[in-house]
Amino acid sequence: MVMHMSRTRVAVAGASGYAGGEVLRLLLDHPEVEVGALTGASNAGQSLGALQPHLLPLADRVLEETTTEVLSGHDVVFLALPHGQSGAVAAELGDDVVVIDCGADFRLTDPALWEKFYGSAHAGSWPYGLPELPGQRALLTGATRVAVPGCYPTVSSLALAPAVAAGIVDVEDLVITAASGTSGAGKAAKPHLLGSEVMGSASAYGVGGTHRHTPEIIQNLSGLLPDGQGVKVSFTPVLVPMPRGILASASAPTTSSADDVRAVYDQAYAAERFVHLLPEGQWPQTKSVIGSNAVHVQVTVDEDAGRMVAVAVVDNLAKGTGGAAVQCMNLALGLDEGTGLTTVGLAP
Ligand SMILES: NC(=O)C1=CN([C@@H]2O[C@H](COP(=O)(O)OP(=O)(O)OC[C@H]3O[C@@H](n4cnc5c(N)ncnc54)[C@H](OP(=O)(O)O)[C@@H]3O)[C@@H](O)[C@H]2O)C=CC1
Numbered sequence: 001m002v003m004h005m006s007r008t009r010v011a012v013a014g015a016s017g018y019a020g021g022e023v024l025r026l027l028l029d030h031p032e033v034e035v036g037a038l039t040g041a042s043n044a045g046q047s048l049g050a051l052q053p054h055l056l057p058l059a060d061r062v063l064e065e066t067t068t069e070v071l072s073g074h075d076v077v078f079l080a081l082p083h084g085q086s087g088a089v090a091a092e093l094g095d096d097v098v099v100i101d102c103g104a105d106f107r108l109t110d111p112a113l114w115e116k117f118y119g120s121a122h123a124g125s126w127p128y129g130l131p132e133l134p135g136q137r138a139l140l141t142g143a144t145r146v147a148v149p150g151c152y153p154t155v156s157s158l159a160l161a162p163a164v165a166a167g168i169v170d171v172e173d174l175v176i177t178a179a180s181g182t183s184g185a186g187k188a189a190k191p192h193l194l195g196s197e198v199m200g201s202a203s204a205y206g207v208g209g210t211h212r213h214t215p216e217i218i219q220n221l222s223g224l225l226p227d228g229q230g231v232k233v234s235f236t237p238v239l240v241p242m243p244r245g246i247l248a249s250a251s252a253p254t255t256s257s258a259d260d261v262r263a264v265y266d267q268a269y270a271a272e273r274f275v276h277l278l279p280e281g282q283w284p285q286t287k288s289v290i291g292s293n294a295v296h297v298q299v300t301v302d303e304d305a306g307r308m309v310a311v312a313v314v315d316n317l318a319k320g321t322g323g324a325a326v327q328c329m330n331l332a333l334g335l336d337e338g339t340g341l342t343t344v345g346l347a348p
């Protein structure tokens, strides 16, 4: 007798955007799910094929308005909406629905920090979707609400977490510079994303502790310390002319040798299928992880400067958003964590 198991029915809100599109690209290759409602805002009524022509099997689907009525009746709802929009939508979805929020609304635990960096009322906090941080996977397994991390916090936290957790760097002097492709800024038209502004140029922005991902990175790294105190991060994001990918370079004072630091990272990530410590001497490049859920990491010690240097790369739309969202859905549903995800990148 052939058994027909019913598939998990999934809705995606914000399906016309970059993050929603990436979630859908991955779901189309996921063996356990069936794609249900797709919603948007200004593009409601349009066919998905007109907006996301790469998602060919869904080309004839029509985007609906983002309402509770449209989103209810699904097992899983992905929210890929602008900041501040997720709280009201999630509140209307029952506790039996798994809600995976790609936005920032439920990432920060401290309401005062949320208000300082986002300028609105704090919606609350949900289990944080970075399973590779110590202790986090258990919180995500069987969860019904997940806050997917920001793309810079994912790559920055994974670059520094093993050293911070092992106590081999001075956590009061963590410096991160991270270069991101332009899709990190979303699809909506913005003057600084015009081709004539972006092409042939790299631009720093959000400098001097003002970028809203700074408190998220600090929250992640503080969570690795017994007292959660003292972490200071200087974070500088840089916009670079490529569609996808982020490379983060992080450094911190250390008295450890390069071999000892390497051993710490080796041990921390040995069992992680998506985080890969590159062979000694090989440095991460974004093209190796494009389209994949992989994180490539390399680490050394600059002995003259007395600083550990860690470099990590992710695809901001994959492990930086959509891939992490699917990984978290897998954990929430009790599926194998890597279902529908790959570590194989697209190069050159
Ligand atoms: N891009 C990235 O690398 C990352 C993005 N994220 C997060 O994912 C979320 C989506 O970002 P991204 O896809 O880049 O942004 P986009 O601008 O590309 O897409 C935004 C989506 O939200 C919809 N939308 C806009 N306003 C509303 C509204 N008021 N109510 C309901 N839907 C609305 C849009 O619909 P329509 O087009 O129909 O108007 C569109 O589908 C954001 O919270 C972002 O922070 C997180 C990590 C990385």
Ligand SMILES: CC(=O)N[C@@H](CCC(=O)OP(=O)(O)O)C(=O)O
Residues within 6 Å of the ligand: 102, 103, 104, 149, 150, 151, 152, 180, 181, 182, 183, 184, 185, 186, 237, 239
């Ligand atoms: C290049 C670029 O503009 N990147 C975005 C970050 C995208 C991301 O991860 O962000 P959320 O926190 O918005 O989900 C930015 O700096 O605002």
